[in-house]
Amino acid sequence: MATDTLATAAPRTARRVGWGQRLSRWDIKVSPYLYISPFFIVFAVFGAFPLVFNVVVALHDWHRRSGMGDFVGLDNFAWVLRQPLFWRSLENTFSIFLWGGIPQLVLALVIASILDQNLRARTFWRMSVLIPFVVMPVATSMIFGQVYGQFGLLVPNLHDLGLFTEYSSPFFQDRQLSHIAIGSMVIFRWTGYNALIFLAAMQAVPRDLYEAATVDGAGRVRQFFSVTIPGIRPTLIFVILTMTIGGLEIFDEARMFDGGGTGGGTGGADNQWTTVVLYLYNLGFGDWQDRLGQAAAVGWIFAVIILALSLLNILFTRVIASSDSGTKRLPRSLRKASTLRSEAKQSAQATDAVEGDHR
Amino acid sequence: MKLTRRTAKVAAFATISALALTACTGGGGSGGGGGEKATEENKPEQLTVAAWMDFPPELLASFEEEYGIKVAVESFPDGASAQTVLRNGLSSGGAGLSDVHLIELDWWTEMMAAPEDWVELPEVPDRWVDWKVKQGSVDGVMTGYGTDIGPLGVAFNQEMTSAAGVATDPEVFGEFIGGDAATWESFLDAGRAYVATSDNYFIDSLSSAFQAAINLLPAAFEDPESGDPYNIADNAEVKELFMTFADAAADGVSAGIPIGHADWGAGFQNRQWATVVTPAWMTGIIADNADGIEGWRLSSTFPDGGGNWGGSFFSVPSTGENTGWAVKLADYLTSPEAAVQWFHETGQFPSQVDAIASPDIAETENEFYGGQRLGQVYGDLASAAGDSAAGGFRGENFAGIQSLVTDGISLVESGGATPEEAWESVVSDFDALGFETAD
Numbered sequence: 183m184a185t186d187t188l189a190t191a192a193p194r195t196a197r198r199v200g201w202g203q204r205l206s207r208w209d210i211k212v213s214p215y216l217y218i219s220p221f222f223i224v225f226a227v228f229g230a231f232p233l234v235f236n237v238v239v240a241l242h243d244w245h246r247r248s249g250m251g252d253f254v255g256l257d258n259f260a261w262v263l264r265q266p267l268f269w270r271s272l273e274n275t276f277s278i279f280l281w282g283g284i285p286q287l288v289l290a291l292v293i294a295s296i297l298d299q300n301l302r303a304r305t306f307w308r309m310s311v312l313i314p315f316v317v318m319p320v321a322t323s324m325i326f327g328q329v330y331g332q333f334g335l336l337v338p339n340l341h342d343l344g345l346f347t348e349y350s351s352p353f354f355q356d357r358q359l360s361h362i363a364i365g366s367m368v369i370f371r372w373t374g375y376n377a378l379i380f381l382a383a384m385q386a387v388p389r390d391l392y393e394a395a396t397v398d399g400a401g402r403v404r405q406f407f408s409v410t411i412p413g414i415r416p417t418l419i420f421v422i423l424t425m426t427i428g429g430l431e432i433f434d435e436a437r438m439f440d441g442g443g444t445g446g447g448t449g450g451a452d453n454q455w456t457t458v459v460l461y462l463y464n465l466g467f468g469d470w471q472d473r474l475g476q477a478a479a480v481g482w483i484f485a486v487i488i489l490a491l492s493l494l495n496i497l498f499t500r501v502i503a504s505s506d507s508g509t510k511r512l513p514r515s516l517r518k519a520s521t522l523r524s525e526a527k528q529s530a531q532a533t534d535a536v537e538g539d540h541r
Numbered sequence: 542m543k544l545t546r547r548t549a550k551v552a553a554f555a556t557i558s559a560l561a562l563t564a565c566t567g568g569g570g571s572g573g574g575g576g577e578k579a580t581e582e583n584k585p586e587q588l589t590v591a592a593w594m595d596f597p598p599e600l601l602a603s604f605e606e607e608y609g610i611k612v613a614v615e616s617f618p619d620g621a622s623a624q625t626v627l628r629n630g631l632s633s634g635g636a637g638l639s640d641v642h643l644i645e646l647d648w649w650t651e652m653m654a655a656p657e658d659w660v661e662l663p664e665v666p667d668r669w670v671d672w673k674v675k676q677g678s679v680d681g682v683m684t685g686y687g688t689d690i691g692p693l694g695v696a697f698n699q700e701m702t703s704a705a706g707v708a709t710d711p712e713v714f715g716e717f718i719g720g721d722a723a724t725w726e727s728f729l730d731a732g733r734a735y736v737a738t739s740d741n742y743f744i745d746s747l748s749s750a751f752q753a754a755i756n757l758l759p760a761a762f763e764d765p766e767s768g769d770p771y772n773i774a775d776n777a778e779v780k781e782l783f784m785t786f787a788d789a790a791a792d793g794v795s796a797g798i799p800i801g802h803a804d805w806g807a808g809f810q811n812r813q814w815a816t817v818v819t820p821a822w823m824t825g826i827i828a829d830n831a832d833g834i835e836g837w838r839l840s841s842t843f844p845d846g847g848g849n850w851g852g853s854f855f856s857v858p859s860t861g862e863n864t865g866w867a868v869k870l871a872d873y874l875t876s877p878e879a880a881v882q883w884f885h886e887t888g889q890f891p892s893q894v895d896a897i898a899s900p901d902i903a904e905t906e907n908e909f910y911g912g913q914r915l916g917q918v919y920g921d922l923a924s925a926a927g928d929s930a931a932g933g934f935r936g937e938n939f940a941g942i943q944s945l946v947t948d949g950i951s952l953v954e955s956g957g958a959t960p961e962e963a964w965e966s967v968v969s970d971f972d973a974l975g976f977e978t979a980d
Contacts, residue, residue: 246628247631247655267973328803331807332804332808333804355955355957451948452958
C-alpha cells in the first residue's frame, strides 16, 4: 500500500516531503494558535461561558439549592426595575464613583507631573506611589473603617470642632458622607496606579516642547495645562474609560465598610452605601434572599448601563480628539503622533518658506 | 476595581457551574440517612471542623490521643462568614465543606431546608435539655448535636451606673430596670432615666435588645402552618414592639452600635454605654473588647422573664467523605465534659443537662466580672426562662425579615428617621420583596 501511494504520488510531487519537514510546516501553521490559546481557553471558561450562562439564569426562576426552576421570560428584569432599592443602589454607585473618580484623576495628574520632574531618588518615589495599590481592598476598607469610626482619626477631631454633634460616627449614618468615605478608599487605592500610567505618558511628551514653553516665559502651571495635558490626551481618555468601568463595579470597599455590622455588610441600615454590585450579591448570594435569577438580571441591566456609558465616552473622545488633528489618526502612539506633528509643522514651515520665497 | 470584577466573575462561575452540576445530578450525595459506620478501615488521618469560636486546646488533643485522628479547625471570624461558606458549599454538592459544621440557631432553619443534606445523627439519650433536642431535629430526626444555649442577661458597668447615681451593684441594678416584674417598657424607662443624668448612653444598641424581644414571640413573622410570612403592615404585635423600641431609640437611649459594628470595641474602651444585652456566649466577647475597663457585672434580672439568643449545633454534611468518624467527632465535641471546658474557654453556657448541673459551672468565679459566678447567674436565668427560651416559630425567612425590622430601629438610632418614618420604610422594604403572604 505504501509503495502504491508513493507510486501514484511520485509523478505529481516534485520532491519528497519528509516527516520532519511536514512537522515544521505544521509547527508554523498550528503553533501560533497553541501559544495564544491559553488566553482564549481561560476566557471561554471564565469569561464567555458565565456571560452566556447568565442569560439562562436571568430568564429562569433560580435558587441556590434547588437550581433551575420555571422559565419566567423577562419577569426577573421587570422585578428588578420595580425595586426602589435597585435605583437607590444605582444612585449610590454613581455618587461614590464621582466622589472617588474626579479627585483621583486630579491627584494622579498632579502626582505624575511632580514625578516627571528631575527629583532626587526618583525611582524610590515612583515605587512608593504604588504601595497603596498592593494593599488588599478588604484590608483597605477595614483600616478606613477604623479611621471613619467614632473613635478613629477623624470623627473626634471633627466633634471637637463642633461639626458633628448628633450621633456617633456620621460616616456610617449619613448617605453623602458614607459615599465620600468610600470614595476616599478608591482614591487611596487607585491614585498611584493611575499616576504611574500618566507618568509613562508624560515621559513621552517631547522635552523640547517644555524648553520652548520656558523660552516663551510659561510657568510650571501654564506648562502643565498647555503642554502636559494636551500631550497625554489619549492616555487621559484611556484612564477615564477604564476608571469608569472599574469604578462602577465597586464592591469590596462598600461591603466591608462598617465591619459588617449585625446585618452582615449589606450597605448600611438604610442602604446608604449599597452599590449595584453589592445589591446583586445580596440578592443572589447574600444572607437570605436567594434570588439568583433576579441577581443575574441585575447583572445584565448593569452591563447594558456600563456599555451605554462607554459608548458615550467614546463619542465624547471622538469630539475631543478631532479638535486636535495631530492625535486624530494615531491616538495609540503619542510619540509617533507628536513626531508626525512636528514633522508636519516643519514641512509646513518649509513650504511656507518656499512659498514665501516664491512670493 | 478590575480585580473585583474578576474575582466576582470567578466566584459567580464557580457557584453557577456547581449549581448546574447539582441540577444535573439531582442532589446526589448519600441523601441523609445514618451515614456510614466508623471503622478502623475507613479511619481518616484528619477531620476538619468549621467553627468561629476558640476551642479549648485540651479538647482536640485528647480526641487525637483517643482515636489517632488529627482535628483541624477551619476558623471563621464570625458566624455570618461561616454561614456563607456553608451555604455555597451545600448548593454546590458539598464542595469545600468541612467534615463537621457549627450552625447557629439563627440560620438553622435555612440550612435544614433540605434535610437530605445532613447526616441523621444517632440519638444520645438524656444529654441535652428537651427544647435543645427539639430545635436540633427536623421532622423528629436529629440532625444537630447541641453545643451551648444563650440564656439572656444584662451586663452593666457598675462604675458608670453608680456615677450616674442609679445603681451600685447587681441587686440595685436589677431593681432599677424593674426587678422581678421587669418588662421591656420598664427597662427602656430606666434607660431614659439613665441618659438624663449621664453623658454617655444606656445601651450599645437597641436593635440587639429588640432582637431578643422578638425571639420570644410565638410566631413573630411567619405563619407556622404554611411557613409563609405574615404581611408586616398588618402584624400588630411586631409593630407595637417596634414602636416601643423605636421611641426609646428616638429618645437617645442607645449609641446605635451593635455587636459586629466597626465601632463596637472602641465603644467599650471609651465607656460609651453602661449596659449590653448579653447572652452567655457574649460574656467572653465583652471581656475581650472591654479589656482593661473596670466595673462590668452581670445582672440576673431580665425583662419579660428572660429568653434565649442563639446557641449552636454541630452537624455533619452528608456529602462528606468521613461521615462515620465525623459523627463521632460531633458527638465528642458536644459531650458534657467538652461543654464544661468550653464554658471555661469562652463562657458559653452548656445545653447538656449534666454540664449544667456540674458544680464546675456554677462555682467558677469570673475574674473580669469582679469574681461573679456567671455559671450560676446564667443557670438561674435559663431555668427562669424555662422552655419558652426555645423561642417561637422560625421559618426560612425569619432571619431576613428580622434584619429588615432591626434595620428600622438602627435608622431611628442614627437620627435618620422618626419611629413612624422608620416603620413605613420597613413596610415598603418588605412590600418590595413581593412575598406571598400568609394572610
